[in-house]
Amino acid sequence: MLTTNNSIVLSKLKYRDYDLIVKCYTQQRGVVSYILRGVLKSKRGKTKTVYFQVLSQLQIEENYKPNQSLHSIKEVKLNYIYKSLHTNIFKSAIVLFLSEILSNVLKEEEKNEDLFNYIETALQYLDNEDDFSNFHLLFLLKLTRYLGFQPENLNDSYPYFNLESGVFETVNQGIYSVSGVNLTLLKRLLGTNFDALNSIKINAKQRQEFLNMLLHYFELHLGSFKKPKSLQVLNDVFH
Numbered sequence: 399m400l401t402t403n404n405s406i407v408l409s410k411l412k413y414r415d416y417d418l419i420v421k422c423y424t425q426q427r428g429v430v431s432y433i434l435r436g437v438l439k440s441k442r443g444k445t446k447t448v449y450f451q452v453l454s455q456l457q458i459e460e461n462y463k464p465n466q467s468l469h470s471i472k473e474v475k476l477n478y479i480y481k482s483l484h485t486n487i488f489k490s491a492i493v494l495f496l497s498e499i500l501s502n503v504l505k506e507e508e509k510n511e512d513l514f515n516y517i518e519t520a521l522q523y524l525d526n527e528d529d530f531s532n533f534h535l536l537f538l539l540k541l542t543r544y545l546g547f548q549p550e551n552l553n554d555s556y557p558y559f560n561l562e563s564g565v566f567e568t569v570n571q572g573i574y575s576v577s578g579v580n581l582t583l584l585k586r587l588l589g590t591n592f593d594a595l596n597s598i599k600i601n602a603k604q605r606q607e608f609l610n611m612l613l614h615y616f617e618l619h620l621g622s623f624k625k626p627k628s629l630q631v632l633n634d635v636f637h
Contacts, residue, residue, distance in 0.1 A: 405422035406456075406518060408429075418434040418447065420432045422458070432469050453496065483525045491628070491635040492530070492632065494632075495628045499626055502624060503541075542615075552566070553566040557581070561576060579607070
């Protein structure tokens with residue numbers, strides 16, 4: 399069945415000698431994997447691989463067959479043309495990091511249009527923004543809403559945040575309790591939208607420590623979550 403599906407590329411993998419397997423998060427069906435047969439064999443085919451850079455936003459005419467793990471693509475075109483996301487070295491580091499996170503946490507083969515729209519809109523914001531060093535922090539924090547473990551923002555005047563329960567508390571509960579600078583940043587970011595993000599000033603050490611806390615939060619709430627291999631690259635770029 400030929401259908402059109404807006405898609406965001408999560409990852410790509412060379413298969414055999416000339417094939418490519420591309421995993422996408424799609425507007426209509428959640429996570430879908432496509433096989434591009436022979437695309438690496440000819441020069442014309444290789445030019446098509448440019449479309450499949452991670453986090454590219456595509457419109458795919460697909461031959462989707464239920465109960466198959468790999469689907470084929472008849473036509474593909476860019477749904478949004480990035481100006482800087484894949485050419486700016488700092489944004490590229492964020493793209494690599496977030497694509498690894500999203501590929502890890504997005505598993506469902508079912509429609510979630512709100513989540514798709516969030517990712518699509520956030521990436522377009524990043525593409526057009528000049529002050530973006532804290533983008534990935536807010537992106538991950540807002541992503542928790544769609545994954546089902548958004549921090550509860552009631553009682554945010556309390557002096558501790560419990561990473562395990564996801565709530566603010568009056569008592570230090572030990573290893574899962576967050577206080578100090580990380581708590582202050584968490585409270586500020588919870589009440590911030592992307593267009594006001596540049597009003598929050600975070601130095602490199604604070605950014606790295608807050609990100610480590612966020613990743614630990616993901617680990618506690620997603621059993622299969624693994625810290626991305628690109629974390630060190632991201633930290634080096636924004637050090």
